[in-house]
Ligand SMILES: Nc1ncnc2c1ncn2[C@@H]1O[C@H](COP(=O)(O)OP(=O)(O)OP(=O)(O)O)[C@@H](O)[C@H]1O
């Protein structure tokens with residue numbers, strides 16, 4: 001990395017770190033039950049609330065946000081297309097399919113078992129999408145997201161039909177609408193696997209950057225292209241499947257965060273990956289806090305808030321394209 | 326040495342290369358010429374293991390390209406494709422730096438940095454080093470790609486029409502740089518050229534291809550004759566010798 005790039009990267013990283021830390025603290029102390037800062041450690045009840053609910057919720061937002069942003073980044077790198085993201089790759093619908101199957105075939109399964117099955121089907125669904133998307137011509141940038149929407153729509157339609165017949169529609173929507181209010185200690189820990197995926201992504205950052213130059217350039221530089229593609233696929237699928245299963249679908253994070261960072265800092269993942277991860281966490285945590293405050297003491301689910309905020313940012317990105325987009 | 330033995334290639338049922346055998350000894354510049362669609366790029370991409378070998382054998386320094394680990398080959402051979410498109414937003418220095426990837430797998434030593442600086446300087450990119458590739462002109466972009474292949478520092482360098490988009494000054498600079506690494510460091514360069522006079526002046530050997538076959542092979546002075554050129558390209562040209570340099574006049 002050049003000096004200019006490195007300086008910019010560490011400055012941006014520092015700033016993002018500060019904002020994230022501030023939001024983290026804010027998130028711990030914002031909610032229906034008021035926990036004044038000075039009582040948090042003195043009062044046993046307040047501490048209990050922090051540890052059982054607020055901290056897990058905050059960590060879940062952080063993990064899901066950074067995970068989805070990185071999943072989006074890797075997806076865009078591997079497909080060489082800046083308009084794909086986990087929420088338009090059939091992931092959520094495949095996860096729903098898993099929940100539906102396990103509920104129908106094995107009604108007594110516990111939450112953990114259901115999560116595992118949903119993760120597996122989401123993984124499968126996302127892999128099929130990525131493998132197909134990879135073959136679509138790079139000259140038609142909107143083909144990939146369009147295909148993703150149609151693909152997700154087809155799986156979603158099948159799921160809805162079966163769920164409707166089995167009277168499970170309501171139950172399913174609880175699983176897939178992005179919402180942190182149900183996150184408690186013991187119900188979000190699967191997301192830490194996503195954190196391990198972030199570490200894996202960091203380790204192959206250079207390879208991913210090179211893969212964005214195309215297959216031939218990658219092979220020319222001695223990269224095992226097919227294997228790296230599979231690894232990237234696993235990282236993306238696992239992160240998006242887990243976050244869909246644990247907190248539901250949060251749209252736009254994986255789309256707008258990597259695009260903004262790319263415009264500001266470029267596409268050298270060694271420098272941008274930490275910034276993308278932190279910005280994703282900031283965006284999701286910020287939207288969750290916003291959702292808790294707008295109609296206080298009621299909550300608006302993070303998926304809905306992000307739908308608005310992310311949508312506006314995305315439109316802004318589309319209409320303020322740089323000259324060489 | 327690059328050794329190509331009885332290589333044939335088909336795309337579906339369309340034959341593209343017919344039983345090509347070629348030996349390129351270590352050191353020197355070999356120019357690959359021939360009309361559009363002759364199979365020059367196909368042959369280069371087979372040598373550089375960018376597509377699977379169907380029939381025949383290819384080896385570099387005795388290493389078969391189809392069974393030698395990719396990362397080992399990346400240290401002995403570099404290729405610049407004809408149609409390299411950089412869609413990612415990378416700075417010139419970052420792109421050239423990735424040429425060093427096969428050696429340190431991403432960690433750049435002081436020696437790597439020196440090689441990168443030298444490649445940047447050689448192609449007059451030092452002032453552009455912190456610019457994003459997408460903001461460069463076509464020729465500047467091409468220079469950045471060539472600099473990246475140079476930075477890879479391999480003994481064998483395959484360049485597919487590297488003069489595309491270059492102005493006369495930089496075309497000459499590139500050819501002179503190639504001559505320098507061939508003479509000074511014993512590097513082996515295989516270069517696809519459409520400018521027959523560049524090939525005649527800078528190459529040690531010219532290999533001419535047509536419809537998937539090698540149709541002529543020899544030193545520039547042997548190959549640049551009106552008869553051979555007619556056989557390759559299908560029209561009359563005049564060959565004049567100016568200051569001992571064969572010049573092909575092909576404008577009329
Ligand atoms: N992917 C492909 N599908 C079908 N035909 C192909 C494909 N790639 C190459 N060919 C055909 O193989 C032949 C050789 O192509 P190649 O690119 O090797 O030619 P070339 O000598 O490099 O030509 P040019 O001077 O135009 O670059 C051409 O007839 C081309 O149409």
Ligand SMILES: [Mg+2]
Nearest residue numbers: 365366407485
């Ligand atoms: Mg060609």
